[in-house]
Amino acid sequence: MPDDAPSPSDDSTLFEEDAAPAENGHSDAAQEAPPLSEGLTIERVFSQDGTHPFDEFDWDTRDAAIKNQQGEAIFEQKGVEFPEHFSQLATNVVASKYFYGDLDDQDVPPEEGGRETSLRELVDRVTRTITDWGKEQGYFASEEEAETFYDELTWLTVNQYGAFNSPVWFNVGLAQQYGTRDTGDKKIYGWDPTAEHVVEVDPYVNPQASACFIISVDDSIDDIWQLMGESARLFKFGSGVGADWSTLRSTKEKLSGGGVPSGPVSFMRVQDETGDTIKSGGKTRRAAIMQTLKCWHPDVLEFVEAKQTEEKKAHALIDQGYDGSFNGPAYGSVAFQNVNQSLRVTDEFMEAAEKGESYDLTAVTTGETVDQIDAAELLHKVGEGTYVCGDPGLQYEDTMQHWHTCKNTAPINSTNPCVTGDTLVSTEDGLRRIDDMLGETPRIVGLDGELHRAARVVETGDKPVYRLRTKSGYELKLTADHRVWTENRGDVPAAELTKDDKVRLLRPRFGTETLDGNTAEFVGLLLGDGCRVEDEVTLTMDKEREVPVIEKAAATVNDLKTQRQGGPVTVRTKTSSTARITCREPGVVGLVSRHAVLGEGSAAKRLTPEALQLDKESTAALLRGLFTADGTVADYGDKSQYVALDSTSEELLQQVQQLLLGFSVKAKIYRNRRVTDRAMLPDGKEGVKEYDVEQVHSLRITRSSRVRFEEEVGFMPESRKAAALTALNERVGTYRDRMTDRVESLDLIGEETVYDLTEPDTRHSARTARSTWSAFARRRASSSPRRKSSSTTPATPRTTSPRTATSFARWDWASPTSARC
Template sequence: MDLGGHDIVSVQYQNANNSVRVSEEFMTAVEEGKPFDLVGRLDGSVIKTVDARELFRKLAQAAWECADPGIQYDDTINNWHTCSETGRITASNPCFTGDTLVHTDKGLIRFDAMIERSQRGETFGVYTHDATNQDAPADRVELTTPKAVMVTGTNEISRLEFSNGMVLRCTPNHRIWTTNRGYVEAKDLLETDRVLPLNLPTPASAASREFSLAPGTKVTAGQVVPTKWQRETRLPEKWTEEFAHLLGWLVGDGSLRTGTPGVRGDNPNATWVYSARDRELFLETHQQSLAQLFGFTPKPSEQPNGTVQLRSSRGAMVDFLVGLGVTAGRAAEKRVPTAVMESPTEIQAEFLRGLFDADGCAAETANDTRYVGLGSVSIKLLQDVQRMLACFGIGSRIYKTRGEGDTRFTYTTVTGLDREYTGGQLYDLRISGANIPKFAAAIGFGHEDKSARLGAWLGKHRFYQTDQTAHLVSREFDGFETTYNLAEPRNHSYIANGLVVRNCSEYLHLDDTSCNLASLNLLKFLNADGSFDVTQFVKSVELVITAMDISISFADFPTQKITENTRAYRQLGIGYANLGALLMASSLPYDSEGGRGLAAAITALMTGTAYRRSAELAGVVGPYDGYARNEVPHKRVMQKHADAAAELKPPGAVAKAVVKEAQRQWQQGNKLGNGQGWRNSQSSVLAPTGTIGFMMDCDTTGVEPDLALVKFKKLVGGGSMQIVNQTVPRALRNLGYQEEQIEAITEHIAATGHVVDAPGLRPEHYAVFDCAMGDRSIEPRGHVLMMAAVQPFISGAISKTVNMPESATVEDVEKMYFDGWRLGLKALAIYRDNCKVGQPLSVSKRETAPAAVETVVEKVVEYKPIRKRLPKKRPSQTVSFAVGDAEGYLTASSYPDDGLGEVFLKLGKQGSTLAGVMDAFSIAVSVALQYGVPLTTYVEKFMNMKFEPAGMTDDPDIRIANSVMDYIFRRLALDFLTYEQRAELGVFTASERAARLAAEEAGVEYEHAIEATAVVVPAGGVGSSTEVLEVLTGKASDAPLCYTCGTKMRPAGSCYVCEGCGSTSGCS
């Protein structure tokens, strides 16, 4: 038993709900430190004796690592079971192994590959056989879209072998279709049961001709691979019929070796083998196909035994064939390549034709029977072929022919050593009867002699339909493996490994039953004065229970057996959501006697009312079908519920009023039920309500407290959303706080996520706002105690997580599981913060724990930038511009009192990459401006940036720009910076540059001109090449390079002049 293997961190494992069911005997052994016997599920024999405490510690350790497994307390569950005479409550996971092939519109797909591809967004159509249709059974297959494809955990596997040679590996409780008894579980199949192999075509209509190479393949389709001494190897780009036939021949009468690196003479090679007759019919064609597909033509090599070989030692070809799934090594290990299984129907047919041309036959026996055969020492190859033939509706059987060791001969190796060869077991796949014409029509032979013989049969013989069913030959235990299943909507069946099988189903009640769920939002029943609206709550429960019971008669269920059992036992699951918010609004801490008392009272009222209405319904339409058999245990459980309600003595007037009505409901309901029975074997569960909780605008789900007052939820499609508790203001009003105080406290919560040090909030009220996580989190035992308070009033179990801090220990987990058993829970699950790879709901992102430091006296003040947002209505200006041949718009919004706060730049067509980049850039600059980054910093960094488009502009103040960025930030500088700031940066308007030039010519001291030419040297010295340039040329170096000689130009009026050659920018 491995409860802490490496798969514990896999997403597939962590996304599943895994539980361990423990007995009273085991928990007692843990308590007393005694050994415990592990017994076999099938025969009850003792497999191993373990230390109970050590095993219990392993469970806790695994749960500490990743929150799984949860614990189910088996004896407690069944002590509260209303239908114990029908059977114990167990859990079931009927499913298949990952190597099981599912018949889809994309070929035969392995279950594990279907899961992986489905997770990437790929969709599949699956085939279902209408023989399993309950309303109108027919000999027809239909293509449907599965509702779900799922991993179902690690389960015991049974290997079933049937009389036609088919093999199926599944869980013992998976149901298989039989023509004589309908669905039968694998463990209950008898030799007299007739299973139904697929007898109709399931074409791969959506399969692609693109190659599906295995992960890690060294080459790619269509690749041209150079070689050192030979011509380059050109790999095929997609499937062709010629390549499929060539591949079929290679699998049938060929071999593949991958070679051993570093071993001389052991090189990779692919070999096609031909007899003398095959040489006449196929050798030249295959040479041409190889030349066309791979760009080279191998020369034939005659062997001493008279055969001819085509052999290629091109490593790229071998790698490509291995990537397709061609097996290298011994003949007994041959398989049909995976890529062929997933190819279009016409490619599969051509592969099979090549395989049968190479190794098949059209044979007649001495007793005048005929069959199309395929012999091989690889049983797995023939089973693969059998499954492929089923895709064409062609039935076949596999026989053992030659026994192992029946063939022996001696041969001499190339080194001169004599060796004896012993032949292995030989198998023969045979197609006979009415399946022969099917084979001829769908596949046939390309071999002239075999085709002629098959054609002669069809011309002079009639082939009668024979029994196509098969029966069980052997069933054996085959270990434990990860299992998979899917949900098919039409018939709740599909085809796996060529056999018709059933969907899966699971529910914590009698096997093959389901439960109809509904939940009420408790906060809707809390009156403004803080009282609970008992009358309205009772009426709502009555209405919902009545509607739920009616819906059972009209609902559809996954299987016929589930339909029958659910309508016979009519399980309902009324529950509630928003309990945490109700308690907070009532000013009751979740972890308090008052909180638990009110929760228990409401739960008792809900279930008591539900069973009372169920008894009333039984008086009108009769009790559930299984009631007569289970009358004694049902009445016993009802009395247990009523006794628990009678013992409730909660504090508080509100809870006492609810309890009084709950006790009355139980008394009336049991009085009615004892006389006329109950309509439903189960009435209530506490579901997680994650989705419907959002729909009902609940702050909390199910029986849970709020995770945190401010939390973040990861969304399935990506991203996250912030969720803020809306019950806090109501709770504060109930506690007597004024609106001004409430506003200040809620603002503090929004900013910090907790109530600690909230202005005006009294410390004694902190507990009201305690949550599952955060600075003030509910103790783990508080969760367990809440579950224990409501469990006696729930028919089923409670979907509830005991939240534990990241610092919790394995011993803490162990204690929670032990307390759950002592307190009478039916099941318990824990979650230690951040213990999973992906956490959908969190308080904040996980942070690394800081190293321990010495405590200091002074208070550390953390300074953070504060964002100053713009008002809703703010002044702005829009400037149209043209730089070179690019046109755009610059919109700048400013604070009413203090500078630039937002920039938006529109450039390029809407939806283009350029437009998107400009939008993102604008947002980044705007946010930074609002956090206090000075505009001068941006101007310094982006001014003079050079890239296209660049050149002349239509702005009289900025006649030429090195780039769009250069123009934008010079324009922003002119509009939003003071003259002194611009002078330091060397950014002037046209009028300012003209005034400076006029002053210099007149010999008049012009203050602005002097300031403009001043160079400011950084006090910190020169630290980079950019700073060196600024020291030498000043930050006013916004002039372009000369178009004639490349020298830096200088300003001349509103334009620029080159001092090297005298050229101007065209306007001076």
């Protein structure tokens, strides 16, 4: 390797040196690569066997043109061929940015040195080359499988279901399909598997296909200019570059030979000019550059103000009549128009800003304090810059390094999205906490509703956690950069969600554990109207309305008892309004405790993890018992009709909400229904008394979900509520309940240990923190520089307060009593 050869920071050349193309332009080196032991088989999903994907569309010829504000054409190519379904905008972008060859040579075929004139040529150049590489390296089980891969990839591309990054469109296939070779010294560096070291390679034969590179710079003039050379080569073939410039000494320090250094901002300006001079991929597209500086650097103020100062110059030129368009002379004559910039701040700096304190600026060479800066004032200038020109952004240095999973390597530049330990994941065994699956590779429900094998569940450290809540009250705890699947925008980082975003409510999978139907109903009844004190469980219900229900519960307990202690359980009447059964049988109490938490007070009632892994029939029976005990059938005539479940336990309602989704039943939680913490309640002595009361929450089922609830769960037939719901559903029609929900709020709730997993097939999994409601994409860690259009470090998102629900009356079938233990 030459002494001056740069060390590659990315796998820019993924394939071995190709053999010379055959006469048809395709490589004939397939026999040189050993086949895989088996090879891939490709299922045909989109394309048609025997029909080329191009032949499935109607094509037409049109003109592509891009004009400036004065209506003058800055690009024009006549007679280009595109599918009819391509918009004019797409036509203009593809023809101007990605068609290979000189405009003057558009009458010459590209394989003879001319210009591409059709989307067919562009797409085939890329997809055929990738397919041929796969064949040469033995990836496919047969030639037929390779051609199926080509057809599928081509179909997806032409239909715009997916798109490659710009370097792929710029570079891939030029040598393989058109025979293009380097005729000068356009060398890049690639890995030689035979020599096992980095060598110079032809950039057309070994195309640069990666979009982003991280490159380093040391505090020496030689290294600075090496960075400029690396940047230029990367820009030339269409890739972007990111670098942190904090290693360069500041203007407040001294050079070894005397004099004052230029400082990092001056060299950032040179890199910006390099990007402007060498257009990305040889096109009119600007190069993509990321520049960062750490908050302790003595030149930090110059850095923060640099881009907005240039922006103000451009505004002054525009005011004087200069063209202010994207490529016009106003912006073309000022600096930093090819870069994004970010200030890297530490926890110490942010705390100083919070307290209104000064922050030390330290010399790069000696570490000594050379100046101080008002931390809050610097943040104010950052905010001013983002308002004026969108830069600089913020990167949270300590947070990124604290989460670093490979701390002995170089610092990271982006972070993983994660969820908290109590997040429930829909698996083949039902809902399971993600922290209980640490180290496992479970089969989980993906975005398509099917089971997929996930990669190993991992703990990723302690991170700031946010609570995401939807309009119906579904919740998830997650990190700010965790991507959420939305129906309207696809994958969106949590911090960028708005109230206009709509998430999908996925059906969780039921488990495989079983519980006798009568037993499951008894557990549900206790969750509603029961309690546990020491080794005793008690169920108390309304004497007048629910005697058949409690008598069935007593019969169930007697069937369960294995040790006769004090004879059979009987229904006891404590007052004129309540009926009660009590059981001390260890087997019964143990069975109940395995499925329900009853002994920590009514506000802490909840289902256990074992209950969340019950099969469908057992889950329906448990919910049937709970709704029979604490549910309501509400009918307000023309105003509203619904099934409600009220509880002081918000967690229990969240669990019920998620289990109902398994039956395709959508429910909404109204929180904090009580307006006072005191209430008049039965005193157990035929009277009433004022008591302190817990806040109460209400789960409501409306629309078609109300009918679905009766069909799948319902009330116990012994209860009057079952007949009331049947009569309501027969009398009142419903609107369709859509299994989507709008985002309501995103609130910072603290720091927790978080976990993650990868589902590689659909790259989504049904996850929830106490409610299963959406699918979340899992991104792998990336060393790419932060682009302005995406968020790679946690940022404090906008938050909104949950809507305050108004008060609703209960219908007559509500249970008037509940156990007080």
